[in-house]
Amino acid sequence: MATPLHHIVATPPPFDAPPYPADVFAGQTVLVTGGGSGMGLAMATAFAQGGAQVAVMGRSLERAQDGAARIAALGARVHALSCDVRQADQVAAAFDAVEAALGPVTLLANNAGANFPVLAQDISVNAWNAVTRIAIDGTFLCSTEFARRLIARGQGGAIVNNSAQYIWTGFPGDAHSAAAKTAQATMTRRMAREWAPFGIRVNAIAAGFFPHETSTAGGREGGIEPLQAMIPAGRTGSTYEFGWLAAMTCTPLLAGLTGQVIVQDGGESLRRSLMMPDFVPPRERAEGPWGWR
Amino acid sequence: MGWLAGKAAWLVGDSPAIAAALAAQGARLVDGEDCDVLVHVAAPPPMRPVHELGHAEWRAVLDDGLDLRFRLAQQFAARRQAMGKGGAVLFVGAPEQSLGSDHAAAAGALGNLTKTLGVEWARDGIRVNAVLTAETGETLGNLAAYLVSDYAAYVTGAVTGVGLDD
Numbered sequence: 001m002a003t004p005l006h007h008i009v010a011t012p013p014p015f016d017a018p019p020y021p022a023d024v025f026a027g028q029t030v031l032v033t034g035g036g037s038g039m040g041l042a043m044a045t046a047f048a049q050g051g052a053q054v055a056v057m058g059r060s061l062e063r064a065q066d067g068a069a070r071i072a073a074l075g076a077r078v079h080a081l082s083c084d085v086r087q088a089d090q091v092a093a094a095f096d097a098v099e100a101a102l103g104p105v106t107l108l109a110n111n112a113g114a115n116f117p118v119l120a121q122d123i124s125v126n127a128w129n130a131v132t133r134i135a136i137d138g139t140f141l142c143s144t145e146f147a148r149r150l151i152a153r154g155q156g157g158a159i160v161n162n163s164a165q166y167i168w169t170g171f172p173g174d175a176h177s178a179a180a181k182t183a184q185a186t187m188t189r190r191m192a193r194e195w196a197p198f199g200i201r202v203n204a205i206a207a208g209f210f211p212h213e214t215s216t217a218g219g220r221e222g223g224i225e226p227l228q229a230m231i232p233a234g235r236t237g238s239t240y241e242f243g244w245l246a247a248m249t250c251t252p253l254l255a256g257l258t259g260q261v262i263v264q265d266g267g268e269s270l271r272r273s274l275m276m277p278d279f280v281p282p283r284e285r286a287e288g289p290w291g292w293r
Numbered sequence: 294m295g296w297l298a299g300k301a302a303w304l305v306g307d308s309p310a311i312a313a314a315l316a317a318q319g320a321r322l323v324d325g326e327d328c329d330v331l332v333h334v335a336a337p338p339p340m341r342p343v344h345e346l347g348h349a350e351w352r353a354v355l356d357d358g359l360d361l362r363f364r365l366a367q368q369f370a371a372r373r374q375a376m377g378k379g380g381a382v383l384f385v386g387a388p389e390q391s392l393g394s395d396h397a398a399a400a401g402a403l404g405n406l407t408k409t410l411g412v413e414w415a416r417d418g419i420r421v422n423a424v425l426t427a428e429t430g431e432t433l434g435n436l437a438a439y440l441v442s443d444y445a446a447y448v449t450g451a452v453t454g455v456g457l458d459d
Binding site (some may be wrong): 004263 | 296375410431435442443445451455457
């Protein structure tokens with residue numbers, strides 16, 4: 001079902017009208033983990049629209065290079081590199097490489113993540129470790145490496161973490177990601193407190209559904225249109241409006257913003273009524289856009 | 294630039310930073326009902342021990358922090374619905390646990406009201422958000438202007454703070 005035509009759907013300004021000046025990040029370097037595609041590419045693009053130099057990091061060098069090429073086409077200086085954010089030595093080496101190529105990193109976007117629908121009892125040790133450790137250990141390792149370098153230089157900076165709208169409710173049928181994304185949000189609040197004396201701000205976006213070419217539901221047959229109507233806002237999100245809000249939290253326009261987790265989900269997580277369709281347990285939900293089969 | 298170019302904004306309550314940010318982003322500040330955007334700022338009530346509050350004092354804080362805000366939002370939504378136009382509401386106030394029990398009740402109620410109205414009016418294109426903060430400066434102004442602008446078109450039902458203690 002599509003969103004009925006008589007409903008009013010709020011939409012953002014077009015992609016070529018970002019909410020901040022083209023030089024708001026001039027002279028600064030941002031490192032975006034998982035920046036080669038999807039939500040990470042949207043964040044990297046948004047920082048580039050504000051004049052940042054952009055380091056695009058990914059597990060796959062090829063994907064990072066693809067993303068970096070798209071950002072370079074906007075006129076930004078870029079550097080693509082590969083890194084497993086779960087490995088402390090690789091993270092340290094990545095910061096060294098980015099500093100050598102683009103200069104000191106003063107902005108960090110923790111986006112690297114994996115996610116797929118799976119029944120809790122079917123989550124293998126490997127799958128659990130992959131999803132939770134990329135988000136939890138990866139955010140820890142990248143954020144602390146970033147902060148140590150800034151503190152040593154006596155320089156401030158900003159971090160934005162890509163969290164999720166289901167961190168307050170749980171996500172039945174997606175237990176690994178439910179745990180991982182909530183840890184990212186709670187460490188956001190605590191790191192913000194620890195690093196405030198050093199001028200390092202930390203915020204997170206609890207993102208809703210922003211379909212993109214590499215998301216589980218985004219590439220499904222028939223496209224995303226059948227999914228629009230299930231969201232209170234009447235549509236799924238555009239990745240560029242997510243990128244903008246994420247980058248906005250790092251601008252001097254919001255210099256006092258820290259320790260915040262801002263939900264951007266078109267009201268999806270708040271859908272609620274006493275009378276709802278029958279509850280279907282995840283194990284009986286094998287099919288569909290977020291089915292596990 | 295101008296997140297609010299072409300929009301009429303009604304700022305109820307006192308916040309020089311929000312007024313400045315709305316104007317800087319191109320909003321026309323209006324004093325009354327014919328507006329695209331409603332921002333309501335509640336002044337923080339004095340902090341008093343709850344067992345020393347009379348019912349009238351308690352009620353006054355709830356009226357200002359909750360009831361009046363609901364009625365204004367309700368009237369705003371009714372007007373926008375009648376016009377067939379979307380809009381944005383933003384409630385601004387002190388953090389829930391930062392003052393007395395009267396304020397805690399009002400702010401908690403307001404937060405869940407924000408989440409409720411954001412969904413209830415979503416298909417009218419009317420977004421409802423809240424900033425509960427002790428901050429009063431430029432960041433609050435800019436955040437408020439952003440949240441009522443189309444740039445936040447996918448943000449509704451959000452209750453956020455600004456600083457560490459919000």
